[in-house]
Amino acid sequence: MDECTPVLNTGLRGIEVASSRICDVRGKEGKLIYRGYSIEELAQKASFEETCFLLLYERLPQKEELSKFNQSLKAKRRVPENLFSFLKSLPRDMNPMDVLQMTTPLLIQTDANAGKDGMENTLYSAENLIAGLATITAAWDRIRNDKEPIAPDSNLDHAANFLYMLNGEKPDRETGHFFDVSLVLHAEHSFNASTFTARQVASTKAHIYASISAAMGSLSGALHGGANVRVMEMLKQILSIDKIDEYINNILDEGGLIMGLGHAVYQTDDPRAKIIAPMSRRMGELSGNTLWYDLSRELEIRGKKAFMERKQREIFCNVDFYSASLFYAMGIATDLFTPLFAISRVSGWTAHVIEEQFAMAAPKTSLYRPGAAYVGDYCGPDECTYSEIDER
Amino acid sequence: MDECTPVLNTGLRGIEVASSRICDVRGKEGKLIYRGYSIEELAQKASFEETCFLLLYERLPQKEELSKFNQSLKAKRRVPENLFSFLKSLPRDMNPMDVLQMTTPLLIQTDANAGKDGMENTLYSAENLIAGLATITAAWDRIRNDKEPIAPDSNLDHAANFLYMLNGEKPDRETGHFFDVSLVLHAEHSFNASTFTARQVASTKAHIYASISAAMGSLSGALHGGANVRVMEMLKQILSIDKIDEYINNILDEGGLIMGLGHAVYQTDDPRAKIIAPMSRRMGELSGNTLWYDLSRELEIRGKKAFMERKQREIFCNVDFYSASLFYAMGIATDLFTPLFAISRVSGWTAHVIEEQFAMAAPKTSLYRPGAAYVGDYCGPDECTYSEIDER
Numbered sequence: 001m002d003e004c005t006p007v008l009n010t011g012l013r014g015i016e017v018a019s020s021r022i023c024d025v026r027g028k029e030g031k032l033i034y035r036g037y038s039i040e041e042l043a044q045k046a047s048f049e050e051t052c053f054l055l056l057y058e059r060l061p062q063k064e065e066l067s068k069f070n071q072s073l074k075a076k077r078r079v080p081e082n083l084f085s086f087l088k089s090l091p092r093d094m095n096p097m098d099v100l101q102m103t104t105p106l107l108i109q110t111d112a113n114a115g116k117d118g119m120e121n122t123l124y125s126a127e128n129l130i131a132g133l134a135t136i137t138a139a140w141d142r143i144r145n146d147k148e149p150i151a152p153d154s155n156l157d158h159a160a161n162f163l164y165m166l167n168g169e170k171p172d173r174e175t176g177h178f179f180d181v182s183l184v185l186h187a188e189h190s191f192n193a194s195t196f197t198a199r200q201v202a203s204t205k206a207h208i209y210a211s212i213s214a215a216m217g218s219l220s221g222a223l224h225g226g227a228n229v230r231v232m233e234m235l236k237q238i239l240s241i242d243k244i245d246e247y248i249n250n251i252l253d254e255g256g257l258i259m260g261l262g263h264a265v266y267q268t269d270d271p272r273a274k275i276i277a278p279m280s281r282r283m284g285e286l287s288g289n290t291l292w293y294d295l296s297r298e299l300e301i302r303g304k305k306a307f308m309e310r311k312q313r314e315i316f317c318n319v320d321f322y323s324a325s326l327f328y329a330m331g332i333a334t335d336l337f338t339p340l341f342a343i344s345r346v347s348g349w350t351a352h353v354i355e356e357q358f359a360m361a362a363p364k365t366s367l368y369r370p371g372a373a374y375v376g377d378y379c380g381p382d383e384c385t386y387s388e389i390d391e392r
Numbered sequence: 393m394d395e396c397t398p399v400l401n402t403g404l405r406g407i408e409v410a411s412s413r414i415c416d417v418r419g420k421e422g423k424l425i426y427r428g429y430s431i432e433e434l435a436q437k438a439s440f441e442e443t444c445f446l447l448l449y450e451r452l453p454q455k456e457e458l459s460k461f462n463q464s465l466k467a468k469r470r471v472p473e474n475l476f477s478f479l480k481s482l483p484r485d486m487n488p489m490d491v492l493q494m495t496t497p498l499l500i501q502t503d504a505n506a507g508k509d510g511m512e513n514t515l516y517s518a519e520n521l522i523a524g525l526a527t528i529t530a531a532w533d534r535i536r537n538d539k540e541p542i543a544p545d546s547n548l549d550h551a552a553n554f555l556y557m558l559n560g561e562k563p564d565r566e567t568g569h570f571f572d573v574s575l576v577l578h579a580e581h582s583f584n585a586s587t588f589t590a591r592q593v594a595s596t597k598a599h600i601y602a603s604i605s606a607a608m609g610s611l612s613g614a615l616h617g618g619a620n621v622r623v624m625e626m627l628k629q630i631l632s633i634d635k636i637d638e639y640i641n642n643i644l645d646e647g648g649l650i651m652g653l654g655h656a657v658y659q660t661d662d663p664r665a666k667i668i669a670p671m672s673r674r675m676g677e678l679s680g681n682t683l684w685y686d687l688s689r690e691l692e693i694r695g696k697k698a699f700m701e702r703k704q705r706e707i708f709c710n711v712d713f714y715s716a717s718l719f720y721a722m723g724i725a726t727d728l729f730t731p732l733f734a735i736s737r738v739s740g741w742t743a744h745v746i747e748e749q750f751a752m753a754a755p756k757t758s759l760y761r762p763g764a765a766y767v768g769d770y771c772g773p774d775e776c777t778y779s780e781i782d783e784r
Binding site: 007008009011012013014015016017018019020021022023024033035036037038041042045046058059060061062063066082085086089090091094095097098101102103104105106108109115190191192193194196197200201202203204205206207209210211213214215216217218219220221222223224225264366367368369370371372373374375376377378379383384385386387389390392 | 399400401403404405406407408409410411412413414415416425427428429430433434437438450451452453454455458474477478481482483486487489490493494495496497498500501507582583584585586588589592593594595596597598599601602603605606607608609610611612613614615616617656758759760761762763764765766767768769770771775776777778779781782784
């Protein structure tokens with residue numbers, strides 16, 4: 001393994017650990033591909049449900065298949081009754097991501113074949129998770145605000161129904177559409193940290209509920225799912241366009257980063273950011289307040305310029321940069337941004353669990369079980385000798 | 393990365409992904425080392441609490457430190473009240489590992505600084521997890537059997553108190569001691585799948601409760617934590633010594649494996665198996681039934697011999713081979729074997745989370761975020777063109 005020493009303590013950055021047919025992220029070109037289709041085409045033409053079908057079943061559905069799939073998701077929106085009483089027993093200030101991680105395995109109760117072997121059972125569970133986690137997220141937001149959860153409305157599609165369960169009002173057509181597109185955009189992104197967690201847990205042959213719950217934990221980390229929350233905090237801190245330059249200068253003087261600018265993989269603007277930006281502007285107009293979009297836009301322009309001047313290199317928008325102002329204009333609480341990410345990404349996670357357990361493109365040696373270099377030097381090169389407690 | 397292509401689809405087997413000061417597994421020699429100390433010394437001389445201290449604080453405690461640590465764990469045995477009502481709301485047949493994964497984040501409620509940055513806060517949380525998860529495991533076993541949970545007894549050490557909370561009776565001295573040693577033996581084993589999951593989640597800066605809950609999910613997989621369950625099922629299937637040869641022949645004819653023989657890392661008998669075997673024998677005597685030990689012993693001898701004759705290579709006992717009969721003789725339900733593993737291993741998991749977040753022996757590039765090789769060939773080398781739904 002001498003040739004491979006860079007693997008040590010690099011977080012596996014750039015190391016291809018598996019082959020996958022699900023998603024291609026082409027950082028240089030700024031391309032994101034789900035199962036052969038570009039994110040631009042999917043965002044423009046496919047609903048979230050259709051995108052889920054594509055991710056899970058490896059192709060776009062025919063008309064009847066999509067209609068059946070939609071029905072199946074709708075039937076799975078209802079969650080077990082003890083889930084609500086559990087949510088009501090929790091402290092109101094509990095982090096929504098902790099709530100999602102805890103409650104994910106509760107959905108087993110509405111899945112008679114949960115944990116049983118077989119791809120068909122696991123696909124059923126995947127649909128149960130996609131449908132159920134949206135219901136839990138909306139219910140928790142209401143319960144923590146002392147409101148009763150709202151039953152799903154089967155006349156609405158997944159995106160509009162979520163907003164309805166969250167707010168108690170059906171969204172207007174444009175808002176529903178923007179939210180649907182957001183779900184499509186966040187659905188999948190190859191082996192990011194949470195997806196890797198989901199696959200890793202699935203590789204032990206744990207069931208899909210255990211895998212998705214674990215992925216929730218991974219996504220909850222500040223380095224992963226929380227980025228658009230911090231974009232919003234930044235915008236609130238800046239608060240007016242004439243403060244932008246000062247903000248940029250201060251942050252760059254301190255060697256800090258402008259939240260939402262820069263990405264580990266893309267070396268150009270994130271293709272999702274380009275789709276979200278105009279939605280954020282329009283959503284600002286609809287909500288009667290374009291401040292957050294305007295701030296974002298100016299911050300992008302001036303931030304990029306400042307970065308070039310100071311560091312002589314380009315920096316680019318990532319997906320979180322405009323999703324913050326988009327979600328905020330929709331009236332969504334800031335600490336729900338990461339859960340929104342989760343209820344979309346669960347489609348990608350479940351597709352990866354299924355690939356890991358049933359459809360590996362190339363043979364894979366059972367579970368992920370890496371090595372570690374032991375560097376404990378407690379007693380030099382020798383083993384330590386246990387000394388009696390009075391002699392320490 | 394051309395030199396490193398073996399990483400692809402090998403489950404990272406043999407790839408050292410990080411440096412660590414916690415544990416060394418020397419497969420060839422059959423050595424297991426926790427922070428410099430051999431497992432043989434620790435099993436003989438250290439309590440589980442002392443082992444936890446060693447894992448978390450990197451050295452054996454002085455007398456007063458150990459006494460303080462014991463008190464701290466005892467104070468953390470009580471779990472939030474809503475946890476019991478939640479457990480009572482669950483279907484009685486829910487898998488105990490699912491229950492542990494779900495309830496782990498509930499312990500946040502008794503940890504005022506949960507999720508706050510800093511090593512000291514996280515060490516507090518680690519102790520809260522080590523103490524609390526034992527209480528949850530015992531409580532769930534009682535509740536699913538329609539019994540009331542039993543409050544912890546602060547006169548008892550961790551091992552004896554667990555058995556007391558489980559059975560409602562204080563264990564005799566020997567049983568308590570054997571259980572304590574089992575906890576020491578299962579506490580840590582370097583980067584196995586669940587530990588890797590815990591570290592991976594922690595690497596996103598998710599809090600330790602999210603990390604440990606995720607590790608529970610990983611351990612629940614049949615390829616990971618369930619091995620001694622399957623050893624027990626095998627012993628029950630064989631049921632008498634004169635059926636052993638037939639069993640071995642049938643299983644080897646089918647190309648199958650004898651559960652509990654063979655290990656991914658050890659190329660000799662697992663050092664833990666050698667410590668557990670005599671405890672299993674003695675526990676059989678104490679319980680008035682040595683059948684399961686006797687069966688295991690004969691199966692080991694004849695299985696090893698048959699393996700050598702048929703495959704011309706040695707095979708060795710792993711930790712699960714004798715822990716099955718040991719736990720069974722203690723009267724523990726088979727489906728609690730993996731949770732017992734969990735309430736011990738949480739000590740190792742938490743030590744790894746702390747190392748990942750605060751004490752990396754070498755600098756590490758933030759979170760685990762590997763690459764994947766995209767092999768989707770849905771539309772040849774080109775992107776697919778989205779066709780309208782009626783035209784598919």
